[in-house]
Amino acid sequence: MKLILLGAPGAGKGTQAEFISARYGIPTVSTGNIIRAALKNGTEMGLVARSYIEKGDLVPDDVVIGIVKERLSMDDCRNGFILDGFPRTIPQAEALDAMNFGIDTVLSLEVSDEEIVKRMSGRRVCEKCGQSYHTEHKKPVIEDICDACGGRLVIRKDDEPDTVLNRLTVYHEQTEPLKDYYAAKGLLRSVTGKSTVEATTEAVFEALEKSL
Numbered sequence: 001m002k003l004i005l006l007g008a009p010g011a012g013k014g015t016q017a018e019f020i021s022a023r024y025g026i027p028t029v030s031t032g033n034i035i036r037a038a039l040k041n042g043t044e045m046g047l048v049a050r051s052y053i054e055k056g057d058l059v060p061d062d063v064v065i066g067i068v069k070e071r072l073s074m075d076d077c078r079n080g081f082i083l084d085g086f087p088r089t090i091p092q093a094e095a096l097d098a099m100n101f102g103i104d105t106v107l108s109l110e111v112s113d114e115e116i117v118k119r120m121s122g123r124r125v126c127e128k129c130g131q132s133y134h135t136e137h138k139k140p141v142i143e144d145i146c147d148a149c150g151g152r153l154v155i156r157k158d159d160e161p162d163t164v165l166n167r168l169t170v171y172h173e174q175t176e177p178l179k180d181y182y183a184a185k186g187l188l189r190s191v192t193g194k195s196t197v198e199a200t201t202e203a204v205f206e207a208l209e210k211s212l
Contacts, residue, residue, distance in 0.1 A: 001026060001080045001212070002102055004087070006178055007109035009158075009167045010120040012193060012200060014132070016109065017084045019201050020208070026080035029071050031064055036130070054157050056166035058088055058174065065095045072101055088175045093182075105211040106182040107204065111193040113168050120164045124153040137197070 001024050005013040017028040035053065038046030049059045058064075068086050071077070087093040096103070111119075122135035124144070128151030133140050140146060144153045157163060182188040189207040194200040 001208070002104045003081070003208075004083045004103055004106040004182070005109065006106060006175070006182075008111060008113070008116050008171045008175075009164070010116040010123075011109040011111040012119075012197070013084045013109060015197060016201060016204050017082045020082055020204070023205070024080065026082060027076050028082045028084055029068065029077065029086070031059075031068060031085035033130075034067055034071065035059060035064075054163075056158055056163040056170060058170060061089065061092055061095070064088075065092060068096070069099055072099065087178060090177060090181055093178055103187060105189060105208065106178075106187045107207060108179055108188060108190045109193055109200070109204075110190055115193070116168060117161065117164055120159045121161060123156070123159045125156050125159075126151040127154050128152075 003020065003026075005017055007013050014028075014030065014032075017030070020026075021028045035046070035049050039050055039053070040046070048063060052059050064086060068083075072081060083096075087096050119134070122137070124133045124135065124140075125131070126133075126146035126149060129146060129149045131146050131148045132138070133146075133153055140153065145151075146153060158167065179188055179190075189211055191200065191203045191207050194203060
């Protein structure tokens with residue numbers, strides 16, 4: 001299965017990608033994680049991307065397209081993959097089409113803006129290993145301390161309220177049109193986010209099984 005996950009920032013794409021990856025044995029390709037690694041390591045691409053990410057803006061297409069093509073060409077993606085965070089614009093989708101990887105399904109997670117803001121304000125990330133937590137849904141054993149490595153849990157710059165609102169505006173203007181783009185190709189499946197992760201996961205698998 002070659003799958004694209006769509007949804008606003010904070011809709012739960014990363015969480016659902018983990019479950020899909022485990023069930024179908026395919027890797028998750030998260031542009032967010034790739035770019036954050038570049039930021040942490042201070043690479044040339046990371047320096048270029050930093051000013052865009054901290055404002056909640058999109059990283060330029062040429063940077064993102066290059067790293068995605070390189071990643072999808074690796075051996076572990078030969079039998080399928082999950083794209084989380086790409087494409088985010090129509091030009092990126094057209095560039096992906098030109099790569100000829102053959103997308104099977106595009107799954108859109110539908111969550112209201114109000115719920116997104118509530119979710120993201122509670123997100124915490126380990127500053128050492130990058131493990132994610134939430135003040136309501138995924139608490140660490142010791143408050144503000146990572147269970148995995150003992151690092152300090154922090155609020156990412158792009159999870160702060162003003163940045164979240166800007167990211168939502170960017171999503172609606174630039175990424176949401178992808179739903180019509182892929183619906184026209186007959187690839188789109190939509191799932192409404194439920195009150196629990198488990199219920200959302202059940203709905204996601206039901207949608208995917210119908211598309212196989």
